[in-house]
Amino acid sequence: MALLRLRKNEKSCHGNIDETVEGLEKIILVGSPNVGKSVLFGNLTGRYVAVSNYPGTTVEVTRGKGRLGDKEAGVIDTPGMYSLLPITEEERVARAILLGEDPDVVVQVADTKNIERMLHLTLQLIETGLPVILDLNLMDEAERLGMKIDLNMLQKELDIPVVATIATENKGMDILKKTILKYEKVRDRVFRYDESVESATEKIEELLRGEYNISKRAIALLLLQDDHDIRAMVREQEGHEAIERIVDETKSRFSTPMNYLITLQRQQVVNDIVERATTTVKPEAIEFRERLSRLMMHPVTGIPFLLLSIYALYEFVGVFGAQTSVDFLEHKVFGEYINPFVTRVVSSIIPWRVVQELFVHQYGIITLGVRYAIAIILPIVTTFFIAFSIIEDTGYLPRLAMLIDRIFKRIGLNGRAVIPVVLGFGCDTMATMVTRTLETRRERIIATLLLSLAIPCSAQVGVILALLSGNVKMLWIFIGVMTMVFLFVGYLAARIMPGERPLFYMEVPPLRWPKLSNVFTKTYTRVEWYFKEVFPLFILASILIWLGRLTGLFDLVVKGISYPAGWIGLPKEAATAFLFGFFRRDFGAAGLYDLKNAGLLNGIPLVVSIVTIALFMPCIAQFSMTIKERGWKMAVGMAAFIFPFAFLVGYVLNLLLNGLGVTL
Numbered sequence: 192m193a194l195l196r197l198r199k200n201e202k203s204c205h206g207n208i209d210e211t212v213e214g215l216e217k218i219i220l221v222g223s224p225n226v227g228k229s230v231l232f233g234n235l236t237g238r239y240v241a242v243s244n245y246p247g248t249t250v251e252v253t254r255g256k257g258r259l260g261d262k263e264a265g266v267i268d269t270p271g272m273y274s275l276l277p278i279t280e281e282e283r284v285a286r287a288i289l290l291g292e293d294p295d296v297v298v299q300v301a302d303t304k305n306i307e308r309m310l311h312l313t314l315q316l317i318e319t320g321l322p323v324i325l326d327l328n329l330m331d332e333a334e335r336l337g338m339k340i341d342l343n344m345l346q347k348e349l350d351i352p353v354v355a356t357i358a359t360e361n362k363g364m365d366i367l368k369k370t371i372l373k374y375e376k377v378r379d380r381v382f383r384y385d386e387s388v389e390s391a392t393e394k395i396e397e398l399l400r401g402e403y404n405i406s407k408r409a410i411a412l413l414l415l416q417d418d419h420d421i422r423a424m425v426r427e428q429e430g431h432e433a434i435e436r437i438v439d440e441t442k443s444r445f446s447t448p449m450n451y452l453i454t455l456q457r458q459q460v461v462n463d464i465v466e467r468a469t470t471t472v473k474p475e476a477i478e479f480r481e482r483l484s485r486l487m488m489h490p491v492t493g494i495p496f497l498l499l500s501i502y503a504l505y506e507f508v509g510v511f512g513a514q515t516s517v518d519f520l521e522h523k524v525f526g527e528y529i530n531p532f533v534t535r536v537v538s539s540i541i542p543w544r545v546v547q548e549l550f551v552h553q554y555g556i557i558t559l560g561v562r563y564a565i566a567i568i569l570p571i572v573t574t575f576f577i578a579f580s581i582i583e584d585t586g587y588l589p590r591l592a593m594l595i596d597r598i599f600k601r602i603g604l605n606g607r608a609v610i611p612v613v614l615g616f617g618c619d620t621m622a623t624m625v626t627r628t629l630e631t632r633r634e635r636i637i638a639t640l641l642l643s644l645a646i647p648c649s650a651q652v653g654v655i656l657a658l659l660s661g662n663v664k665m666l667w668i669f670i671g672v673m674t675m676v677f678l679f680v681g682y683l684a685a686r687i688m689p690g691e692r693p694l695f696y697m698e699v700p701p702l703r704w705p706k707l708s709n710v711f712t713k714t715y716t717r718v719e720w721y722f723k724e725v726f727p728l729f730i731l732a733s734i735l736i737w738l739g740r741l742t743g744l745f746d747l748v749v750k751g752i753s754y755p756a757g758w759i760g761l762p763k764e765a766a767t768a769f770l771f772g773f774f775r776r777d778f779g780a781a782g783l784y785d786l787k788n789a790g791l792l793n794g795i796p797l798v799v800s801i802v803t804i805a806l807f808m809p810c811i812a813q814f815s816m817t818i819k820e821r822g823w824k825m826a827v828g829m830a831a832f833i834f835p836f837a838f839l840v841g842y843v844l845n846l847l848l849n850g851l852g853v854t855l
């Protein structure tokens with residue numbers, strides 16, 4: 192089962208950590224993306240996992256303990272999958288769980304208003320012989336569209352329990368829990384296909400001797416559809432030549448791929464069932480939401496809307512977060528109270544200047560590490576995460592994806608990559624993991640590279656906005672250079688790595704009002720996660736700097752960096768900020784912030800250093816995530832490109848601005 196082995200669940204920016212559910216009854220939640228699996232997981236377990244209004248929020252598996260009546264059970268949340276035949280990496284993750292875990296109950300969560308598309312997976316799940324319950328979720332939205340569903344009829348047609356829920360309002364949860372508790376499988380329902388498919392399936396079934404968690408019929412059907420993972424699994428378990436001969440022979444009889452054929456026939460069954468079990472009375476008027484939605488996706492209206500959103504984001508994060516709040520914390524709270532107080536206390540307790548410097552003065556743990564973390568980074572990431580959670584909940588991101596698809600196609604990506612790229616502005620580490628939702632390896636590599644190079648994360652964006660505040664010219668230079676680098680490198684990478692450009696298919700969910708509780712919880716978990724990761728690092732950095740200064744190493748390294756910094760026209764003090772940048776991008780940017788405040792960095796050198804630091808290395812966390820997702824060689828290769836490239840861009844920008852005589 193090597194291919195179906197799962198990666199260990201990582202602690203992500205969402206802060207999800209697995210709970211042990213060993214020995215408990217196992218309930219697996221599966222279903223298409225964006226149908227409410229994670230909301231349902233929260234309802235069943237009382238644990239929060241990220242919930243957003245776009246497909247692909249969950250890319251890893253989360254386990255938690257749930258209470259069903261007086262019984263405890265293990266609940267597993269999975270990434271979305273459209274079909275049992277996986278295309279993307281996260282679908283593969285979801286299916287591996289289904290095949291590898293031997294569940295007691297599988298709950299397929301479905302979006303009721305798209306029931307035709309949902310039932311495909313239902314039929315496939317029934318085919319596997321796993322104990323399935325169909326949960327028709329988002330019932331509120333289906334009802335608003337005038338849909339009525341006869342649950343009893345559906346239940347009879349499918350021969351499995353069917354329940355209806357509105358997960359966000361906790362409606363229908365009791366019935367769902369009861370249905371899970373009293374689940375008893377009666378018999379396997381068989382949906383039949385074309386005669387030639389059936390006879391091939393039967394022959395393969397007879398030959399299959401291994402032990403599988405799902406029915407041999409399902410395995411046979413997947414083999415016929417060219418499922419590589421399943422083929423590898425069968426090869427590991429038993430003699431496969433005879434089986435593969437049947438597969439090849441059957442395939443050769445058709446001019447179209449078997450997958451397509453089987454899907455068509457299944458669609459027929461689904462249509463029949465839907466016709467019998469649902470009625471729809473269409474509401475006449477186009478809703479306001481629908482109009483707004485079109486406005487966001489149309490190029491003519493969509494781009495002004497995007498600019499407006501960026502402006503609003505700038506006002507909230509760049510002005511309110513990065514200026515008003517930072518000013519207050521930095522100058523009032525730290526400048527007037529904490530720093531003088533702590534310095535006084537430390538100086539009175541510790542007579543030696545060298546030891547004092549570990550805690551206070553220019554680079555001390557409190558005066559540098561803690562101050563950066565609390566006074567500069569905290570207000571910025573908090574406002575950013577609030578704004579971002581709201582955007583995620585409304586469903587704007589998939590619409591942005593549709594809008595940007597055209598540009599992205601030119602650089603070898605498709606609109607689906609908008610989501611990881613935009614998420615990069617929140618946290619590049621998390622976004623690197625989300626590149627799993629991209630279909631081809633080529634796209635995943637390009638997106639990872641662009642995330643490492645040209646997408647500054649929230650903390651950095653915030654500090655950069657603060658650095659640029661009050662100088663609109665610089666802001667545009669910064670945005671312009673970053674966009675150009677992004678497009679240029681993306682374009683080059685796409686040229687260098689030839690490959691098929693995948694078709695763009697993305698589900699656009701309805702616009703929804705953000706749920707305040709979700710925005711709050713999500714912001715809270717993210718800020719908490721961020722702090723747990725950042726705080727120790729900032730303190731460690733202060734200690735290392737102290738040690739470095741003690742041994743003279745610090746000055747040596749700063750001197751070393753001051754050469755390339757000098758080439759790009761920066762004052763030698765800026766080298767310190769670059770050294771900080773090795774620890775974390777935001778730490779480096781915060782270093783520049785200090786220099787600007789001290790009046791040491793202004794005009795062209797300021798904008799050059801901001802661009803260079805923004806392009807510069809990814810932080811340690813992102814780097815290790817890149818290693819994990821793309822492998823060592825790729826990660827080191829990317830770093831080897833990014834490091835000199837950042838300085839090169841800085842160098843050219845410096846020449847250009849000076850040559851053109853730009854005054855800033």
Ligand SMILES: Nc1nc2c(ncn2[C@@H]2O[C@H](COP(=O)(O)OP(=O)(O)OP(=O)(O)O)[C@@H](O)[C@H]2O)c(=O)[nH]1
Pocket residue numbers: 223224225226227228229230231241242243244245246247248249250269270271272328329330331332356357358359360584703706
């Ligand atoms: N109106 C309404 N919205 C819902 C309901 N259930 C979930 N949602 C919303 O649907 C969106 C998706 O919910 P998630 O729980 O993240 O969906 P998911 O299935 O885990 O999605 P992926 O992780 O992308 O596979 C969020 O905006 C939820 O607030 C429901 O019953 N009614």
Ligand SMILES: [Mg+2]
Pocket residue numbers: 228229230241242248249269270
């Ligand atoms: Mg989810």
